[in-house]
Amino acid sequence: MATPPKLLIAASGTGGHLFPALAVAATLTDYEIHWLGVSHRLEADLVPQQYPLHTINFSGMQGKTPWAKLRPLWQFLGAFWQTRQLLKRGQFQGVFTTGGYIAAPAILAARSLGLVAILHESNALPGKVTRALAPWCTVVALGTPASLPYLAKRKANLRVTGTPVRPNILHPGPLDLPIPPTVPLILVMGGSQGAVAINRLVREAVSQWLAAGAWVVHLTGQNDPEATAVQHPHYVVLPFFEPMGPLLHRADLAISRAGASALTELTLTGTPALLIPYPYAAEDHQTVNAQVLVSAGAAEMIPQAQLTGDRLGQIILEWLRQPQKLQRMAANARRLAVPDSTQQVAGLIRSLIPPVEP
Ligand SMILES: CC(=O)N[C@H]1[C@@H](OP(=O)(O)OP(=O)(O)OC[C@H]2O[C@@H](n3ccc(=O)[nH]c3=O)[C@H](O)[C@@H]2O)O[C@H](CO)[C@@H](O)[C@@H]1O
CATH class of the missing domain: 3.40.50.2000 (Glycogen Phosphorylase B;)
Incomplete structure (x- = not known):
């Protein structure tokens, strides 16, 4: 043979x-x-x-x-x-x-x-x-x-x-997390190692979202000692979650770093996103990545230096009040997908x- x-x-x-x-x-x-x-x-x-x-x-x-x-x-x-x-x-x-x-x-x-x-x-x-x-x-x-x-x-x-992405992004099975099917769901993700600075902002903002009836899944990465500082039954904190496809499909919007794989996945699952590029990435390449989605109307970008927890909280609350905006962003994201x-x-x-x- x-x-x-x-x-x-x-x-x-x-x-x-x-x-x-x-x-x-x-x-x-x-x-x-x-x-x-x-x-x-x-x-x-x-x-x-x-x-x-x-x-x-x-x-x-x-x-x-x-x-x-x-x-x-x-x-x-x-x-x-x-x-x-x-x-x-x-x-x-x-x-x-x-x-x-x-x-x-x-x-x-x-x-x-x-x-x-x-x-x-x-x-x-x-x-x-x-x-x-x-x-x-x-x-x-x-x-x-x-x-x-x-x-x-x-x-x-x-x-x-x-x-290329993992098969579960393209063919998502059911989401294996205890999230009710109809509640608004916010997904927070750093890169594969999490993002401690985003985690901090989210912990300051999360009570506003929970009070408005949203659920939050927060992927913190393994390196955040404060990861579990805020506890609430509708706030699901995980260091890492492998089957991202079902989660991205279920989420109404994502707050994310702008690594290339994360952005690819957002386009394939049609998930509207607020992008916060990693400010210390080589040659600020995450900002260039983010611009591709922003100029297609698939996402918005805010530099980390311009954000406070309160401002992040307000922006996301505004988005949740505008389902048509989210639908438009989702459709624009899907148009970029390969x-x-x-x-x-x-x-x-x-x-x-x-x-x-x-
Ligand atoms: C800080 C930095 O310089 N990061 C770079 C790094 O990727 P980095 O791995 O940080 O970021 P990417 O967005 O490219 O990839 C993250 C991957 O991890 C997955 N994920 C994340 C969290 C989780 O809980 N579960 C999970 O599966 C995401 O779904 C995604 O598939 O290389 C990429 C490719 O050259 C670059 O675009 C990024 O800018």
Whole structure:
């Protein structure tokens, strides 16, 4: 029997990098998939039960002075060499990566061996690695056409595919939370690690919403020591909730950071959102992400610095009083959705690294 093609997936760090890669991997059942990551990030929890995880020691090229850049440069060379040996000894046919710093050794190692390198960039403002290495990739798949101008001057093979999401976003089952079916529901979510600053604002605002008859599901992340400071039977506080599809579908509106996966999910579920971009994100890329939804009339954005708990409370109360506004935003969000993104990205991989004929 012919052996299946071997693909190395390089996706590391946060849900925003891992969930799209896992969604694509799940459709490539006729491939032998291995994973490239680091030992202390989310992939160490999510990947090993499904795919062999190979870890390298590399945490990006940060460092402001040339001197401070030396250590990461050294680390990068080690990571590049380790990845190259892995690809060569394992006889891989190519690499698929969702960007971030791990993409650099993965793409360069693959190309140095003449192998296929496929990069998916979910952010509207492509990350530094994507901007630098796009021309080296066999193909670059983009989450949104808003990225095209940033890469126009690079000689890169670009395709707009949308961003893959977990199956439960596209096919949500019933919501497994004790929320009555007809009450207004506000969902609060940070990124995959929560958002302590939003949590604080929400705790100041939540009593106004509860008094108005709304229920609130607040996904706080694992790192907020004050997470359970406010208690109320209609205020459901969870550190993390995996089946986001049913929850996003049920919510009347969301208050969210503006990571690329969260925004993709809001468009697919047609959930109106107030976006509060993470102010310290690299190159303020969450603001650029948010602008895509705002200019389509699918969301509104407020910088964190302009918000108080009271102001957040008032804005959301206003929204709850305007169901037509919410319906309009929901329809505008759905117009941005790309439901077959996983198939599009998997199709690119299949066309460049063909599976074995049965
Ligand atoms: C702080 C920061 O720089 N974050 C970046 C990080 O993603 P980060 O993971 O922070 O944010 P994303 O919005 O891209 O992804 C969050 C993911 O976690 C899921 N989720 C969240 C909470 C929860 O309880 N359950 C759950 O499943 C969301 O549904 C979503 O799928 O990489 C993304 C992709 O490059 C970027 O767009 C983000 O800007």
